[in-house]
Amino acid sequence: MTKKGGAVDIERLQSDVEWALENGLGPRDLVPMLERLQKHAPRGSAAACFAGTELAEVVLTTAPWRSALLAREVLRHEETDRAWAVLGLGLAMLGHYRSAKRAFAKALALSPQCSSYAHNLGHLLDAALDRPEEGLRWLSKAHEARPGDEEIAASYAHALVRVGRTDEARRVLASSMGGDQERAGELVQRFVAEGAPATS
Numbered sequence: 001m002t003k004k005g006g007a008v009d010i011e012r013l014q015s016d017v018e019w020a021l022e023n024g025l026g027p028r029d030l031v032p033m034l035e036r037l038q039k040h041a042p043r044g045s046a047a048a049c050f051a052g053t054e055l056a057e058v059v060l061t062t063a064p065w066r067s068a069l070l071a072r073e074v075l076r077h078e079e080t081d082r083a084w085a086v087l088g089l090g091l092a093m094l095g096h097y098r099s100a101k102r103a104f105a106k107a108l109a110l111s112p113q114c115s116s117y118a119h120n121l122g123h124l125l126d127a128a129l130d131r132p133e134e135g136l137r138w139l140s141k142a143h144e145a146r147p148g149d150e151e152i153a154a155s156y157a158h159a160l161v162r163v164g165r166t167d168e169a170r171r172v173l174a175s176s177m178g179g180d181q182e183r184a185g186e187l188v189q190r191f192v193a194e195g196a197p198a199t200s
Helices: 010-022 027-040 046-058 064-075 081-093 097-110 115-128 132-145 150-162 166-176 181-193
Strands: none
Touching: 010 027, 010 046, 027 046, 046 064, 046 081, 064 081, 081 097, 081 115, 097 115, 115 132, 115 150, 132 150, 150 166, 150 181, 166 181
8 A cells, every 4th residue: 555665555545445436345444445545645636535525425324514524625626516416415414404505506507417416406495495396496307307216206296296286296206106196196195294285
């Protein structure tokens, strides 16, 4: 891991991390490798930003505050859609919804065709910020890009139910569920029971 004279071989560290990512190593192995690369790579360098973004993604679900800090550090040096998206997810998990909305919007501005970013923004607007009408724009876009994705369809249907378009919500769900009308109807009724209007 070190070159002659004791300097850390950054290229080798990054190559090892890339191998670990390609081979699906889990957080137990990845986190110390990424931390080592981040520690030794020059601050703001491509290697440091790479390590910071990957580490932010790996620790997102277990340490959202750390994930957000890592993403912010990356964004001080380079602006990427992935860093903005991870920051948005971390902030949303921490309950900072308006800041998360801004982060998702930044990610979408850099990668406007990304259905995941559109889904995240739309669902946040609907479920967290109580702006389902605004969320529909993004959820519709995400669903159009990935019509068979049940998670996106459920988020889209949730917003549709909240604005009173229950029949359309049922059609969206049934289509993504291979035509399962009964399951789609049950999910719509659950959304209605959670407080969305029941009108069509």
